[in-house]
Structure formats: C-alpha cells, structure tokens
Amino acid sequence: MFLVLIVAATACAQAPELPEGADAQLVEGRDVWQARCATCHGPDGGGGTGPRLNEGRVLDRYPDAAEQATIIENGKGNMPSFSSVLTEEQIDAVIRYTREIL
Template identity: 35%
Template structure:
C-alpha cells in the first residue's frame, strides 16, 4: 500500500484515509472468521470424551502438574496459584488451548512439549469435568 505525502513529508488526507480504511478492515475480517472458529471449538467441547480419553487427560493433567496450580476436583487438582477450573463459568475450550500453548503470566507455555491433539483433548476434558 502506498502512502501519500506532500513534498514536505506531511501526510495528505488520502494517505490518512488509506491507513484508516486498512485499520477498519482488519477487525472486520477477524469478526467474520471468529464465529466459525468458536462454533468448531464449542462443538468439539460438547462431544463427550470416552472413559479412555478421560483417563488419558487426567494422566496428562497429573504428568504436567497442572493440579499444583489449578483446582480441578475430578483430576485431584487442589492448587490456588492459577485460576480454579471448578466453578469457573467463563472458562472455555478455546481459552484453555490458547493459554496451554502460549502461556500467560506465571503460566508457562506447554506448546511443543504436549502435542496439539493432547492439548485439545485436555482442554475438552477440563471443560467437561469442571464442577
């Protein structure tokens, strides 16, 4: 995108308008894409895990010591450093996947340490078993 300036280097109205239109387009594109992503995350979070998948997820929760920071009664987690999963109505699968992959604050990133399929299953497990 070319930005128009005057000979003195000042922005012209056309240059400013081009930047403004570009800035408006980015959120609009994101807004159109989000409902499909959220629907996919919600749909897979709603599909009940098998007993084997629950056991695998519980073992993963234990293996990576999630319960030392997070309370999740079903998995034996009693931590109080991070957010409690039990009773946390605002906690959804997409949020969990993002934070486990990328970390946030005191929470380290586990992306690369746990494969994406396991993170996805763990997030589904947490959403399904939190009380």
C-alpha cells in the same frame, strides 16, 4: 472428629474420577491434568498457584475452547507455555477434561 476432617479434606483434593465407560481422550486428559496441571491449579481444579478452573469456570471464561487452547499453548503471566511440552492431542484431551469433568 479431627481425623474424619483430614480424610474428608484429602478426598476432596483428588482429581475427580471419570464416569464409567469414559473414552480414551478423557482418560488421556485426566493423565495430563494430574501430571502437568494439578500442581498449580489444584488436583480438583480448585486453584492454588494458578486460578480455579473447576465447576464450569473455564466454560464461563472461555465459551470457545479454542481460546482456552491458546492460553495452554502460549502461557500467560506465570502460566507456562505447553506448546513444546504437550502434543495437540494432549492439549485437546486436557481441555475436554477441564470442561467436562472438573
């Protein structure tokens, strides 16, 4: 029973799989998410050091994706700036991943 719970908890903490036939931008977005964002926001976007972003939270907070891009580019509080780390394409890709997949 205990083992089953551990397995279940671990499964939940993975970055969500992409749907079959996902395009290249979503694949890139997932890779950026796992490499750069998951440590603070949780692999599934459920939160950690950084706030929860999954289950439509970013859509509620940022109806306009451009506002979300500004935070990722410039940082905010303990959220680092990514403008010199990620290309614009990578930022657009990870935004799509957080809006459509998480």
